[in-house]
Amino acid sequence: MRLLVVEDEPDLQRTLARALADEHFAVDTSGDGDDGLFRALHVDYDAIVLDLMLPRRSGEEVLERLRQAGKTTPVIVLTAKDLGSDRVANLNRGADDYLTKPFLLEELVARIHALIRRAARQPSPAVNVGDLRINLAARRVYKNDEEIELTGREYSILELLVRRRGDVVARTTLSEHLYSDDSELMSNAIDVHVASLRRKLGAAVIQTRRGLGYLIDG
Amino acid sequence: MVESLRTRLLVWHTAIVTMVVAIFGGTVCYLVWRTGLSDVDAELAARAQTISGALRPAGRGTFDFTLAPADSASGSIYHILWTLDGTPIDWSEEGENVPRPSAPGTRSRDGRRELTVHTAGGAVVLVGRSLADLQREVWSLAALLLAAGGAVLALSLIAGWLFAGRALSPITRISGTARRMMQGDLSARIPAERVETELGQVVGALNGAFDRLQASLDRQRRLTADVSHELRTPLATVSAEVQWALGRERTVDAYRESLAVCRRAAGRMQAIVERLLTLARVETLTNRDVSVTVRLDEIVGRAVADLAPQAAERGLTVTVDTIPLGVTGDPDRLLEAITNVVANAIAYNVPEGRVTVTMREHEGLADVSIADTGVGISPSDLGLVFDPFFRADHARTRDAGGAGLGLTLTRSIIERHGGRVVCASEHGTGTVFTLRLPFATSPIEELALSVDPR
Numbered sequence: 001m002r003l004l005v006v007e008d009e010p011d012l013q014r015t016l017a018r019a020l021a022d023e024h025f026a027v028d029t030s031g032d033g034d035d036g037l038f039r040a041l042h043v044d045y046d047a048i049v050l051d052l053m054l055p056r057r058s059g060e061e062v063l064e065r066l067r068q069a070g071k072t073t074p075v076i077v078l079t080a081k082d083l084g085s086d087r088v089a090n091l092n093r094g095a096d097d098y099l100t101k102p103f104l105l106e107e108l109v110a111r112i113h114a115l116i117r118r119a120a121r122q123p124s125p126a127v128n129v130g131d132l133r134i135n136l137a138a139r140r141v142y143k144n145d146e147e148i149e150l151t152g153r154e155y156s157i158l159e160l161l162v163r164r165r166g167d168v169v170a171r172t173t174l175s176e177h178l179y180s181d182d183s184e185l186m187s188n189a190i191d192v193h194v195a196s197l198r199r200k201l202g203a204a205v206i207q208t209r210r211g212l213g214y215l216i217d218g
Numbered sequence: 219m220v221e222s223l224r225t226r227l228l229v230w231h232t233a234i235v236t237m238v239v240a241i242f243g244g245t246v247c248y249l250v251w252r253t254g255l256s257d258v259d260a261e262l263a264a265r266a267q268t269i270s271g272a273l274r275p276a277g278r279g280t281f282d283f284t285l286a287p288a289d290s291a292s293g294s295i296y297h298i299l300w301t302l303d304g305t306p307i308d309w310s311e312e313g314e315n316v317p318r319p320s321a322p323g324t325r326s327r328d329g330r331r332e333l334t335v336h337t338a339g340g341a342v343v344l345v346g347r348s349l350a351d352l353q354r355e356v357w358s359l360a361a362l363l364l365a366a367g368g369a370v371l372a373l374s375l376i377a378g379w380l381f382a383g384r385a386l387s388p389i390t391r392i393s394g395t396a397r398r399m400m401q402g403d404l405s406a407r408i409p410a411e412r413v414e415t416e417l418g419q420v421v422g423a424l425n426g427a428f429d430r431l432q433a434s435l436d437r438q439r440r441l442t443a444d445v446s447h448e449l450r451t452p453l454a455t456v457s458a459e460v461q462w463a464l465g466r467e468r469t470v471d472a473y474r475e476s477l478a479v480c481r482r483a484a485g486r487m488q489a490i491v492e493r494l495l496t497l498a499r500v501e502t503l504t505n506r507d508v509s510v511t512v513r514l515d516e517i518v519g520r521a522v523a524d525l526a527p528q529a530a531e532r533g534l535t536v537t538v539d540t541i542p543l544g545v546t547g548d549p550d551r552l553l554e555a556i557t558n559v560v561a562n563a564i565a566y567n568v569p570e571g572r573v574t575v576t577m578r579e580h581e582g583l584a585d586v587s588i589a590d591t592g593v594g595i596s597p598s599d600l601g602l603v604f605d606p607f608f609r610a611d612h613a614r615t616r617d618a619g620g621a622g623l624g625l626t627l628t629r630s631i632i633e634r635h636g637g638r639v640v641c642a643s644e645h646g647t648g649t650v651f652t653l654r655l656p657f658a659t660s661p662i663e664e665l666a667l668s669v670d671p672r
Contacts, residue, residue, distance in 0.1 A: 011479045012455040019462040053447075080450035083443075101454030105461040 001046040001116060001156060002026040002177045006036035006062065007078070008054050016049065016108075023109050024139065024152040026180040033057025040066050044176055045073050047115050049108070052079040052090070060093060067094035074115035078103065113137060120163035127162050129216055132201060134162055141201070148200050153178060153193050161206060161216040170213040223389070224382045231378040232371070239367035247360045254352040255331065259324060262333040265295045265345045273299065273307075275339040283308045293347075300342040307341065316344060329353070388417045392424060404432040444607040448490050448622065452483035459483075493623035497606070500551065500630040511658045512549045514584055515540035515577055521556040522575055525564055533570045540577040543584045544658040547635045555631040556586065558624035559651045563590035566649075583637065584657040589650040595643040603641055604629045628653070 003025045007013040010031065017027045028043070030036035033054040040048055040062065048066075052059035063075060076097040077090050087098045096118075097111050117125065117136060125137035133142040139155055141148045150158065156178050161169055171190050178190075186192075194214060198206055207215045268289050274282040279301050296312035304318055319325060319334045322342075326332075332346030391408055398406035407428060408421045456479075463476040522538050529536045545552065563573045571591035578585045595603060602608045607622035629639045637655035 009451050009455060011482055012451065012458060015455060015458045015462055015479065019458065019465070022462070022465065080447040080454070082446075082450075101450040102457040103454060105458055105465070 001159070002028070002043070002180065003112065004028045004030060004036065004039055004043070004045045004048045006030045006033070006040075006048065006054065006059065007051045008032060009051075019105050020049075020109070020112075024156055025112075026156075026178055026183065028180045028182075031055075033059065033062050037062045037065055040073065041069055041071065044173070046119070046177060047074045047076065047112050049078050049112070050075050050095070052077060052081055052086075060090065063090065063093045063095055072119070074119045076108070076111055076115060078108065110137075116163075122163060127165075129162060129165075130202075130205060132205060134158065136162075143201065150197070150200065151193075153189075154197050154200070157190070157193050157214075158197060158201075158206075161214060165216050168209045168212045168215045173213070224379070224386055227382045227386075228375065228378055231382075232375055235371050235374045235378075239371060243360065243363035243367055246363060247356055250359055251352070251356045254355065255349075258331050258347060258349065258352065259333065261293075262295065262324075262331065262345045262347065265297070266333050266335050266343050269297055269299070269343050269345065270335065270337045270341075273337055273339060273341055273343070275341075279303070279305075279340075281307050281339065281341055294351075295345055295347045297343065297345045299344075302336075302340050302342065313344070313346070316346065318342070319344065388421060392417075392421065395428075396424075399428060399431075404428075404435060441606050445490065445494060448607050449487055452486040455483040456480050490623070493627065496554075497623055497627055497630060500627060500634060510549060511544050511546045512552070514543050514545045514552070514586070514655065514657065517549060517553050518556055518575060518577055518586055521553055521560050524557060525560050528561070529564050529573065532564060532567065534564060534567055534573055535571075536564075536573045536575070538575045540575075541579065543577070543579065545584060545635065545655050546658045547655075548631075551631045552635065555628040555653065556588075558628045559588045559653070562624060563588050563592070563649075563651075566590060566592040568592060571648075579657070580654075582656075583654045586653045586655070587650055588652075589648060591648045594645040594647055594649050595641070596645060597643075600641060600643055604639070625651075 001024070003020055005013060005016045005020065005027055007016060007029070008031050013029050013031060017029050020027045028039060028045075030039055034056040036048075036050070036054070037057060039045075050059045050062060054062070059077065059079065063077075066073070066075070074096045075094065076099060077095045078099050078101065079086070080101045082100040091098060096115050099108060099111060113125075113136070122136070125135055127134045127136060131144055133145075134140075135142075136159060139159075141150055141155070141158065157174060160174060160177055174190050194206060194208075205216060207217065209215055269285070272283060272285045272289065276282045281299070281301070283299060296310040296316075298309035298313035298316050299307040300318055301307060309316075316332070319332070322334045322336050324331070324333050326349070327346075329350060330346050330348050332344055334342060334344045336342055388408070395406045395408045407425050459476050459479045463473060468476070518540050519538060522536055526536065560573065560575065567573065567590045572589075573591075574587075574589040576585075576587045576589070578587070599608075604625050606626045608625075625639075632639050632653050632655065635655055637653060640652045640654065641649065642652075643649040
């Protein structure tokens, strides 16, 4: 899952990026409203963490422009503005969630997961695929009630395919959602992870559509 | 004690009207009585004359008395005639038992008026009449006056009550508004319509005071909100960083970096708190604290010299042009005020830009202008630059700014010194801040060194 963090305080930005990377998110960061808006418009993020008091372009404006451009990316506002009127105004501008500083990292992560689930129309964190049971909140996979150890990347690929169950997901889409801008990417990285996943979960779970991408059947 | 102002006004009003009515009525009745009495006296004198004319001495102390038929109709006047030794000569029906007076003249007796004269022939003539009709007349007049006076009093009472109520209604409105303000509704104002001049002035003054009170409370509230916002970001940084570091086992380098992040955030919070304390101290600065006359040009020079390293680091050219002028004030605070503006001019400049500090005497004030060649401030932000925590965020990042209180502090300090700060800016060209201070007229040579040499 790929996230954009727009925060102008460099230390907080770095902390957020590190903490979210620990949670297996691919994280891009941006230090001002202009850059943040540009990234949000041109990259298909799974969710955006947005500060409001930003240089060059306010978070409010970023939000408005994003929604005007028809982008439905889930946005969680993370700000020092704690007035009820600020919450209302920004939720009405198109924010999906609102969290005030200071905040609990765990809560931020939980809210981001919830936003992504909701955006994928899968509000329940428990998903069954054949004899697999996947807990999206705990990031755990069980086969016949036995837990299967997956690497972060493997889990992320499985999660993305599950969220878009029934749709063919292109390799480029997978890599866009799994890697941040800073990641060094090998061209066959996705294929390697998928092969490893098939070994662990069984060959039939993930199907290949040649020239198109991968698919988990609905 | 009567508490209501309206009632008290009415009591006084009633007392005065009653007194006026009573004095007027009493005077009228007295005058009517006196006029009536002198008419009676004239009537009695005429009758006494007639009777005296009808009295003929008949020798040896006796008299003949025959009234002409035309004169026998006496009206209500009675008479009695005596010889000098007191023997009655003649009397009318009512006059029979009238006691003989000892001396001639007029007397009032038992509701009657009587006139006694001694005739030339040596007889005593007394004529008199009852005053009952005159008394009746005066009493009925008094009753009439009492009724009319009562009516006037009642009318004036009602009118007075109403007028007092109307005149005092603004006071009711004023106290109502004050009560609403006391209960926390700071937007309450006294309606100014239909307020007569004196109360109108009071209302104007009170509304003005309410405006200032509300503005100052609003400023305070905004400052508190801004401070809490400003503190939240470093607080969030510390909190998130610590949560991350404690989340699982980290490397020593990671812990070290986390602590460095916390130290930076703590430093930022400390800077905010220190600026706030200074701001609070400046707000409470009294005139007694501001008492030394110092060289303003020296302070300006010191501010520029202190910031020379920062200017050099950014490759800026700083030029200073001052004239010797003294100001009365607190040299440390003035240095801080000027330093803040010069620091801004350096921080928000373009690389290789210029900072021009000029000191002039203009319109009786010492003007210190600090001009930069930065990106300038947009017109919509120009009015906000002195607000606490304002940053021209469109062009500047937090890295360049301090705690966002510098210009607020500068304005407070300059205003405490009887001056003001103006700001002009052109987008893309630069910004000019001008500090305008009243200067001291004492000879410049006698002035103490402005700032402690460091």
